[in-house]
Amino acid sequence: MTGEGARLRSWWGRVWSTAVPWIPFLGVFAIVAFAWASLVNLAASANHVPLVGPRVAFWSETIDAFWHLGTGFLLALPARDRRLLFLAPVLSLGLDIDHAFGLLLPASVPRPDHALLFILLITVVAALWKGRLPALATAGAIATHLAVDGGDFPLLDPVTMARWPFPLWASALALALAGALFLLALPGPRRWTVRRAWVELAVIVTALVLFLALVGPSAWLFLSN
Numbered sequence: 001m002t003g004e005g006a007r008l009r010s011w012w013g014r015v016w017s018t019a020v021p022w023i024p025f026l027g028v029f030a031i032v033a034f035a036w037a038s039l040v041n042l043a044a045s046a047n048h049v050p051l052v053g054p055r056v057a058f059w060s061e062t063i064d065a066f067w068h069l070g071t072g073f074l075l076a077l078p079a080r081d082r083r084l085l086f087l088a089p090v091l092s093l094g095l096d097i098d099h100a101f102g103l104l105l106p107a108s109v110p111r112p113d114h115a116l117l118f119i120l121l122i123t124v125v126a127a128l129w130k131g132r133l134p135a136l137a138t139a140g141a142i143a144t145h146l147a148v149d150g151g152d153f154p155l156l157d158p159v160t161m162a163r164w165p166f167p168l169w170a171s172a173l174a175l176a177l178a179g180a181l182f183l184l185a186l187p188g189p190r191r192w193t194v195r196r197a198w199v200e201l202a203v204i205v206t207a208l209v210l211f212l213a214l215v216g217p218s219a220w221l222f223l224s225n
């Protein structure tokens with residue numbers, strides 16, 4: 001095997017050994033996310049909100065997926081922790097499990113998991129089952145997702161199906177909060193007291209906010225929801 005091949009294999013080996021212990025947790029995240037989306041859609045259609053779709057949007061969904069993976073990874077970088085570098089992007093992308101409704105199945109409520117009560121539920125599940133790091137990684141990953149997603153969200157579903165956009169200041173706040181949660185997720189006073197980490201975080205948040213201000217997530221991705 002060439003040196004390049006061996007390096008690639010050991011890189012994949014490290015990613016794989018980081019990912020494997022989290023597979024049950026990610027499975028439960030997916031099940032809870034899908035169940036929440038199902039219940040919200042059932043509740044809405046029981047209230048005579050019309051069902052729409054499904055529709056196919058392969059390219060915008062693919063670009064959207066890389067956007068969420070990339071932004072999750074960037075915000076976890078200052079923590080320098082392999083678990084967070086894996087969990088933050090994957091959980092940030094995972095929030096879009098609710099796109100199954102609308103893409104593969106008919107939907108009454110687009111993006112039903114983009115809601116505060118869902119965030120609370122999944123964070124409590126993560127805290128009770130896995131503890132501090134996965135709970136803060138979950139909350140931070142979802143905050144990252146909402147900050148860069150664009151469009152509007154049913155933030156108070158299933159109480160109301162009304163939708164709200166995220167203005168730029170809310171995105172900036174959510175990005176800073178997400179990065180802070182990733183640093184605070186680390187055990188003990190290990191990393192979050194390091195000034196270098198907070199400086200890096202400030203630079204990354206500023207760069208993302210500038211990108212959102214100048215380009216905008218939905219304008220860039222051509223997303224309709």
Ligand SMILES: [Zn+2]
Binds near residue numbers: 096
């Ligand atoms: Zn989304």
